[in-house]
Amino acid sequence: MxxxxxxxxxxxxxxxxxxxxxxxxxxxxxxxxxxxxxxxxxxxxxxxxxxxxxxxxxxxxxxxxxxxxxxxxxxxxxxxxxxxxxxxxxxxxxxxxxxxxxxxxxxxxxxxxxxxxxxxxxxxxxxxxxxxxxxxxxxxxxxxxxxxxxxxxxxxxxxxxxxxxxxxxxxxxxxxxxxxxxxxxxxxxxLGLSRKEVLARRVQEVTTSRAQGADAAAAELRRVERDLHDGAQARLVALGMNLGLAAELIEKDPDAARQLLLEARDNSGVALQDIRSVVRGIHPPVLADRGLADAIRAVAVDLPIDFDLDLRPPPLSLPLESAVYFGIAECLANMGKHARATAGWVRMAPRAGLLYVEIGDNGVGGADPRGSGIQGVAGRLAVFDGTMVVSSPPGGPTIVTMEVPCAQ
Structure with missing residues (x-):
């Protein structure tokens, strides 16, 4: 009713x-x-x-x-x-x-x-x-x-x-x-929109969100490829070269071969860290192990800002949970880099079939809503029919509001 x-x-x-x-x-x-x-x-x-x-x-x-x-x-x-x-x-x-x-x-x-x-x-x-x-x-x-x-x-x-x-x-x-x-x-x-207008607007929203989702997926794929190419791949190539040289020197110069093997061991460890970093960027282990609220708390703890956290997320699908986490993490990272804030807050709660998220700080303001990071977050949320609004007048405060449909 x-x-x-x-x-x-x-x-x-x-x-x-x-x-x-x-x-x-x-x-x-x-x-x-x-x-x-x-x-x-x-x-x-x-x-x-x-x-x-x-x-x-x-x-x-x-x-x-x-x-x-x-x-x-x-x-x-x-x-x-x-x-x-x-x-x-x-x-x-x-x-x-x-x-x-x-x-x-x-x-x-x-x-x-x-x-x-x-x-x-x-x-x-x-x-x-x-x-x-x-x-x-x-x-x-x-x-x-x-x-x-x-x-x-x-x-x-x-x-x-x-x-x-x-x-x-x-x-x-x-x-x-x-x-x-x-x-x-x-x-x-x-006084409202007619059924035809509602359907036309919905088609436009779906078309836009699909395009934004495709762009976000392509950008994510490029990021993963770049991180693998510049990090793990380069170190694995160096590892192979060191092992090859060590094989040639193992009889002629055992000490040099031993040194190359030690370098190969170090490179393998760093390459493993690079791979873990890439995997963490796809789906952080803390998100899978501890849930959305604790994952956000873990991000906030690493920042030199006094946070007021009120996190009451409802059960979410894994893709939606990941999108919300990365959206909040991006906003918190921007806060730590650019806001010059001493205090911030994150509020999250279900509201009338929507997951409502508000992220704010008492920094200098002036955030550009057209920045690549913010646009990337908007693209992630658009895949789930979510919206994001940024209010950041000069002098602050900066407030980012996200709303995403969720099942309650």
Whole structure:
């Protein structure tokens, strides 16, 4: 079942929506009149006022619906900045979002207004019944008969009245959320992206994430190849040469052969360390052995910064866990190299189906979101439909926020 806000919030949302009904109706009429009279010229002036105002009203109602339904509602309008009045109105006429706003105005002042008034009336009926009955009992000469009916105060009559109040309260209690879902669900449908737009955006996101994932995989492969070529491979070549020379000298010059064998032994140890370093860059042993939270703590301990760690990761798949670890490790490495920070923090917790990660420091700021390291992290996360936002004004603080879908 679709979630909604609490009943007090829903009542407030209905009340604000009712207040917006009057300006919404006025803008709808002004838009229609402006559209009809546009050829006369005066309609253009009406539209220049009505259309932007309608967008403001729609934005406000979109925010109310987001609070009521507990879900984001997005809408994109065509950019008309810098255009003259005629061209701007032509762009408005070609923008499907503007026509959906007009349709929302019609639905809002009819169906939506009726549903909001109904929910408010159901809420006020039991309260008003008690208040009116008390006023009638206290000042019978002023308030006369409640509801214009003859009411007796026998125990049976009072019981029937109290039962009506209870039934009214229960009726509101059980209908408040369904009515809110209908009312604000209609707003979300008309003011949000259409199904076609959602699918098109999703296709674009998948295409982009696939390209970013391919780029990230290619960059990772190049890194592994470079590390092997410049490290382990070079040392193994030197090891082979030393062993070959030692084989030639073992009879002629045993001391020189012994020295070459010692060098070969040292090279084999260093080559092994290089290989382990490459493997650690693919999937760190600490991540496999101790889990994501302890792996991040191990990275933070090595930095000369006082960290506040609040790490509550949910169970993650191994590829996702690795991507999150390397993303955080890259941010912490940048913090240690460039931030000149004395304190930092990492917070990680599941939130509404997402793994939310916040990394921050009190350093000098000025981090470039377009840097290769940050772009590499963004590419890793994009493979899993994750996002990353970097806020680093000059003077700090630097805050990196990551959100990745996760199963809870």
């Amino acid at each position: 679709q979630s909604t806000a609490g009943r007090p919030q829903l009542m407030l949302a209905h009340f604000v929506a009712i207040l917006l009904a009057a300006p919404t109706l006025a803008m709808m009429v002004l838009t229609l009149v402006g559209t009809v009279t546009a050829p006369l010229g005066v309609g253009l002036l009406l539209l220049s006022v009505a259309v932007p105002t309608t967008r403001l009203l729609a934005t406000g109602q979109r925010g109310i619906a987001e609070v009521a339904l507990q879900e984001p509602i997005t809408r994109e309008y065509r950019d008309t900045s810098g255009l003259g009045l005629i061209n701007r109105i032509q762009q408005w006429a070609r923008d499907p979002a503007r026509w959906r706003d007009l349709l929302w105005e019609l639905a809002s002042v009819t169906i939506g207004f009726t549903l909001s008034v109904l929910s408010i009336a159901l809420f006020l009926y039991p309260i008003w019944s008690i208040v009116w009955f008390g006023l009638w009992k206290g000042l019978p000469d002023v308030f006369d008969q409640p509801y214009g009916m003859q009411i007796t105060t026998t125990p049976q009559a009072v019981g029937v009245s109290a039962g009506g109040v209870v039934i009214g309260a229960l009726l509101w209690w059980f209908t408040a959320k369904p009515i809110a879902r209908w009312r604000f669900g209609l707003d979300a449908y008309l």
